[in-house]
Amino acid sequence: MAVAAVLWSHVVVISNGPREDSTAQIPAARAPHEDADRDGAGSSGKGDGDTAPEGRRGGRRTARRAAKTVVGLGVVLAFLALGDRWAVLYAENLAAQKMQEALKLRAEPEVHIDSFPFVAQLATGRLDRVEVNVPDVSAGRVSVAQVKGTVDDLRIVGSLLTSVKGAVLSRVRGEVFLDFDDLNREVAASQVHLTPGPEKNTVLANGELPVAGKQAKIRARAHVQRTGEHGVAMTVADTRLVVPGLLTYTPGKGGGLQLTTPTADKVDERGLQQATGQRLRPDQLMKGRALDALAEHPSLLAPTGIDPSLIRGLQKVREPKVAEDMEFSAQLPDNLPGDLRLRGISVTKDGVRAELTGAEVPLGGGTP
Secondary structure: OHHHHHHHHHHHHHHHOOOOOOHHHOHHHHHHHHHHHHHHHHOOOOHHHHHHHHHHHHHHHHHHHHHHHHHHHHHHHHHHHHHHHHHHHHHHHHHHHHHHHHHOOOOOOEEEEOOOOHHHHHHHOEEEEEEEEEEEEEEEOEEEEEEEEEEEEEEEEEEOOOEEEEEEEEEEEEEEEEEHHHHHHHOHHHOEEEEEOOOOOEEEEEEEEEEOOEEEEEEEEEEEEEEOOOEEEEEEEEEEEEEOOOEEEEOOOOOEEEEOHHHHOOOOHHHHHHHHOOOOOOOOOEOOHHHHHHHHOHHHHHHHOOOHHHHHHHHHOOHHHHHHHHOEEEEOOOOOOOOOEEEEEEEOOOEEEEEEEEEEEEEEOOOO
């Protein structure tokens, strides 16, 4: 009986505890899911369920604070950039006025300061790049349409807090441009039209010149070259006067009169030889005594329809005078500071260009 009682007590203990193969052994694994279901379905929102919404609210507050900080920094940077830009505009306007006064320019130049941040660079006394565009510069007989230049590394001399004495331009590069439209207005009283020539640095000059009541067409070839360190010049050669359908006259040494073939065929060859004392065909170049004979014997020209006064008028045309009317030279001001020079010359479809270079150029009271 005692043994039976002990056995029964063990059975009772085993039957009251969970069995190893029973589902009741996994309450810990099931509890989170069941608690979540209970919280979602019927909980009052108390306990562990409050932690998630509170975390989300804290994250949103942090994001809003970060966004406000970013916007604030953006506003500050915008105001700084705006102030820097206003400082640039003021400096550009002041520099343009001073340059116009110093160089006695007819028009105020355009100045563009390509340095950012400008105020920070100004505080160091150096600017990375400055671009200058000077229109309509007087250069002697003609005007220079445009002078463009870029300055790299401009050093300010003097104290920004007290007074600026000047500046030094470390490197200058640019170009000088003479517009054909301006040259056509200013050369030979608008009677000559300049265009690019077929050869390097050549210009063709075409125009009209009144001779004895007729308009003789001018044909000339000119050469453009640099003169000294600051000048550009155009010299004219091979000048010809053409009366269409009748003749071509080349003034000057070695020139003469050349009749067109239809006109030469109408001239009495025997009468021409008698008048000149030379065996000369009418289609050959006539100069010297032959040219004088045509003017002195109008009967020789009667069959051609050429007025003898035209020949006499052509004889009075002198090549130097015709060339002088078409030639020009342009000279930059002699008081240019420092080592500013003109380099290569080129002729384009729009005009004549020359390279402008310089190094360590002082302005005002600047000292290299």
